[in-house]
Amino acid sequence: MQTHRLAHLLSGTPPLSFPAQTSETAETADAAGGAVRHAAWSGQVRAVVERLARVPAPAPLTSVSLGTSVSDGLHREQLELDSPVRGRFRATLLRPADAAPGPAVLVLGGKNARLEQLTGQTPPDHADRNVAEHLARAGFTTLAFAYGLHGGFDPEALDGRDEGALLAHAFALRGHSLLGALAGDALGALDVLRAHPLVDADRVGLFGHSLGGAVALHTALLARRTVPLCVASHLGTYAALFTRLLTGFEGAALPGILEYADLPDLFGALAPAPLQLQYGTADRFLDADDARTAAGTVERAYAASGAEQRLEVLELPMGHGTEVSRAAAFFTRVLTAPAAPPEAAPDTVPDTLPVTAPVPAQRVSFDAEARRTVCERVDAALVSGVLTQGPQVARFEELSRAWTGTPGAAVNSGTGALEIALRILDVAGRTVLVPVNTFFATAAAAERAGARARFVDLELDGLGMAPDGLRAALDRYPDTAAVVPVHIGGIVSPALHEVLALCRDRGIPVLEDAAHAFGSTLDGHPAGSLGQFGAFSFFPTKVATSAEGGLLTCADPDDLERVRLWRDHGRSAPGSTLHDRPGGNWRMSEVHAAVGTVDLERFGAILTARRALAARYDELLAGVPGQRPHVVPAGSESNFYKYLLYLDDGVDRASLKRRLRERHGVALAGEVYDHLLCDQPFFAASRAAGDGTEHDFPRARWFARHHIALPLYPSLTEGEQLRVAAALRSELR
Ligand SMILES: *Cc1c(COP(=O)(O)O)cnc(C)c1O
Numbered sequence: 001m002q003t004h005r006l007a008h009l010l011s012g013t014p015p016l017s018f019p020a021q022t023s024e025t026a027e028t029a030d031a032a033g034g035a036v037r038h039a040a041w042s043g044q045v046r047a048v049v050e051r052l053a054r055v056p057a058p059a060p061l062t063s064v065s066l067g068t069s070v071s072d073g074l075h076r077e078q079l080e081l082d083s084p085v086r087g088r089f090r091a092t093l094l095r096p097a098d099a100a101p102g103p104a105v106l107v108l109g110g111k112n113a114r115l116e117q118l119t120g121q122t123p124p125d126h127a128d129r130n131v132a133e134h135l136a137r138a139g140f141t142t143l144a145f146a147y148g149l150h151g152g153f154d155p156e157a158l159d160g161r162d163e164g165a166l167l168a169h170a171f172a173l174r175g176h177s178l179l180g181a182l183a184g185d186a187l188g189a190l191d192v193l194r195a196h197p198l199v200d201a202d203r204v205g206l207f208g209h210s211l212g213g214a215v216a217l218h219t220a221l222l223a224r225r226t227v228p229l230c231v232a233s234h235l236g237t238y239a240a241l242f243t244r245l246l247t248g249f250e251g252a253a254l255p256g257i258l259e260y261a262d263l264p265d266l267f268g269a270l271a272p273a274p275l276q277l278q279y280g281t282a283d284r285f286l287d288a289d290d291a292r293t294a295a296g297t298v299e300r301a302y303a304a305s306g307a308e309q310r311l312e313v314l315e316l317p318m319g320h321g322t323e324v325s326r327a328a329a330f331f332t333r334v335l336t337a338p339a340a341p342p343e344a345a346p347d348t349v350p351d352t353l354p355v356t357a358p359v360p361a362q363r364v365s366f367d368a369e370a371r372r373t374v375c376e377r378v379d380a381a382l383v384s385g386v387l388t389q390g391p392q393v394a395r396f397e398e399l400s401r402a403w404t405g406t407p408g409a410a411v412n413s414g415t416g417a418l419e420i421a422l423r424i425l426d427v428a429g430r431t432v433l434v435p436v437n438t439f440f441a442t443a444a445a446a447e448r449a450g451a452r453a454r455f456v457d458l459e460l461d462g463l464g465m466a467p468d469g470l471r472a473a474l475d476r477y478p479d480t481a482a483v484v485p486v487h488i489g490g491i492v493s494p495a496l497h498e499v500l501a502l503c504r505d506r507g508i509p510v511l512e513d514a515a516h517a518f519g520s521t522l523d524g525h526p527a528g529s530l531g532q533f534g535a536f537s538f539f540p541t542k543v544a545t546s547a548e549g550g551l552l553t554c555a556d557p558d559d560l561e562r563v564r565l566w567r568d569h570g571r572s573a574p575g576s577t578l579h580d581r582p583g584g585n586w587r588m589s590e591v592h593a594a595v596g597t598v599d600l601e602r603f604g605a606i607l608t609a610r611r612a613l614a615a616r617y618d619e620l621l622a623g624v625p626g627q628r629p630h631v632v633p634a635g636s637e638s639n640f641y642k643y644l645l646y647l648d649d650g651v652d653r654a655s656l657k658r659r660l661r662e663r664h665g666v667a668l669a670g671e672v673y674d675h676l677l678c679d680q681p682f683f684a685a686s687r688a689a690g691d692g693t694e695h696d697f698p699r700a701r702w703f704a705r706h707h708i709a710l711p712l713y714p715s716l717t718e719g720e721q722l723r724v725a726a727a728l729r730s731e732l733r
Contacts, residue, residue, distance in 0.1 A: 042269040064082075092145075102141065103331065113209070115144055135327070177254055210252075241290075298311065389568070433477065458703060484511045516542070518544050532556065536553070568587060613721065653705070664730070669712065
């Protein structure tokens with residue numbers, strides 16, 4: 001009866017199960033399409049694992065050496081590691097005594113394996129238990145650590161109870177899982193191994209047996225880079241392990257995982273990482289048929305990703321063990337030959353690096369902790385019933401103030417912010433001056449507010465509105481009601497001082513379009529605090545996001561009150577049912593604010609990361625021919641919304657972008673901008689109608705033709721930056 005109920009509980013196909021979603025399409029589609037779909041699916045599986053594993057991010061382990069010894073041709077180093085979740089635990093680093101820098105393997109044993117057995121210090125209770133010793137003798141540096149599943153309790157008091165199960169329950173009480181905690185420690189141990197002077201950081205693999213196989217699998221899924229993996233005696237479906245065989249250990253599965261994916265799906269999501277799976281036909285913890293079925297799923301997933309040759313499934317005539325020689329052969333193959341890519345110093349960019357995953361133009365990235373916080377805030381909004389203009393929006397406004405220096409009102413978009421400011425300035429029927437080089441929304445907002453948008457050239461130092469061009473335009477359009485400089489690429493141009501002075505002299509208000517410039521400053525003044533108004537966008541591609549959203553900062557507190565009325569249907573007063581202006585619905589919802597507050601809470605780190613990435617591009621690009629980076633002028637601190645560089649005359653930008661994408665998998669970010677506003681069909685039409693709109697903007701035209709923007713976002717890795725630089729070097733020489 002009991003088994004029946006369990007079978008019912010564990011039956012059904014999880015939604016991320018591999019064949020359910022992708023097998024049929026993968027067979028009919030071309031190979032490249034299959035790889036892209038596999039990558040998307042794998043990303044979903046990894047995100048679920050990341051969320052359920054609850055590994056504290058990032059989890060640096062401190063490591064203390066307790067002494068070293070050499071015996072029997074092996075060098076042993078005893079370590080004590082300190083983990084955020086599990087506290088202190090012991091580890092042993094083992095290597096051939098005469099080792100030169102080379103490959104390494106993190107060894108994760110089974111539930112009953114003791115550290116001393118893994119490393120061969122005490123005789124193993126199974127012939128193949130001392131995997132770490134075997135691999136060290138095969139030439140690998142190995143690291144193994146204690147799980148702490150044994151030895152904590154008085155055996156009398158335990159009275160037959162399972163220590164592992166008790167520990168798993170204790171973790172569950174804190175919302176953790178034993179598996180998540182062990183995988184977190186294994187991630188930290190991988191870093192300890194990579195940092196070792198005798199380990200080549202690019203050649204580190206993972207081995208796991210039984211419970212260790214589950215830990216190794218989850219560690220590989222959580223790892224930021226590809227790790228070759230060998231797993232022995234941990235294969236099957238969760239339903240079979242927990243109902244038919246009754247050998248499933250709660251510490252070897254993530255609570256909640258079967259709502260999304262089964263064990264074979266987790267292995268399949270590892271593709272294209274090299275993977276060896278071993279299982280024994282005489283293993284009393286597994287069922288050979290079930291393991292075979294599971295292996296089939298893994299094989300289909302690997303085939304869909306185009307990496308079937310990187311998967312090796314070994315059905316062996318063994319019990320619950322490991323065929324150590326096959327494991328050693330696997331690691332020799334994937335970690336020693338062919339040579340891993342050379343570690344390049346910043347000043348020696350290799351011409352080409354092997355193309356792995358593409359470097360995308362943009363990557364929105366919320367880690368598991370951030371996503372959980374968003375969900376909790378959305379949940380709180382749904383529980384309270386306050387779904388718009390509530391406490392989350394208030395907090396969004398409060399948090400943003402730290403970066404704008406001026407109070408602001410949250411709205412539903414950057415365009416909404418621009419339009420509200422222009423309506424408050426009552427520009428209808430008059431001229432609004434905008435840079436000819438900006439996003440369409442800057443000018444469209446003016447047109448929708450009833451004004452005529454007219455254009456000004458840019459200056460090439462800070463990419464701001466050109467003061468000489470502005471002076472000429474103000475003379476030409478004496479009915480100018482507002483001037484809207486734009487901080488292109490995140491740079492608040494020093495020329496803005498002159499723009500402000502010109503406008504002040506004539507009593508014309510300035511609205512900063514700071515959509516690119518959240519967090520940027522000029523002479524210490526934040527973007528959005530220099531004009532009468534500052535409009536920000538929180539669209540996903542901008543430096544901070546609320547999915548959709550905007551913010552309008554106001555120098556004058558009375559204006560701030562006006563914004564709050566305009567955004568809420570133009571009420572005469574807050575809460576009033578009387579409306580005295582043609583307002584609209586420009587409100588930000590609590591759901592959007594939930595996303596936005598999470599992004600703003602980490603915005604300091606985002607800004608630091610963007611600036612560090614830009615500085616690294618500066619180094620990597622020095623000496624790359626055919627280009628020169630845009631230099632941000634002194635006094636201006638950019639948020640590096642865009643990292644801009646100029647191509648030499650004669651470089652065909654469209655062809656360069658295509659070659660970077662097709663040959664190197666590098667996608668460039670969008671230009672800012674490739675068309676001038678005067679050439680946009682909407683404005684070109686009115687020019688053709690002969691209304692005298694100027695269209696001779698030599699500097700903006702030069703800029704629009706010559707610049708490119710490199711991918712830059714906080715999750716961009718050093719390796720990806722190297723690939724971008726190497727791709728440019730190889731295509732521009
Ligand atoms: C993104 C952007 C806008 C519009 O912002 P939304 O939030 O998409 O409405 C306005 N101006 C510039 C310069 C932009 O880049």
